[in-house]
Amino acid sequence: MRGQLWPPLLSDxxxxxxxxxxxxxxxxxxxxxxxxxxxxxxxxMVTWALHEYR
Incomplete structure (x- = not known):
């Protein structure tokens, strides 16, 4: 269930x-x-890049 909920929350x-x-x-x-x-x-796109940069 959590796997289904996570991507929409992240994109929002x-x-x-x-x-x-x-x-x-x-x-x-x-x-x-x-x-x-x-x-x-x-x-x-900048927000995604900052999220992926770890």
Missing amino acids: FFASVSREATNPLKPKYDRLYGYEEVTLPKAE
Whole structure:
């Protein structure tokens, strides 16, 4: 049961960390084309890399 619950929790955690990291940048860079589509996935990739780095 735990194996089924863990991946969704981890992906939700990474998504929330990405939002928290990019929200302060939104007032300055939101007017740029593609900000929403590009910034969140990149922040999530950085979060995954930090998680894997041990």
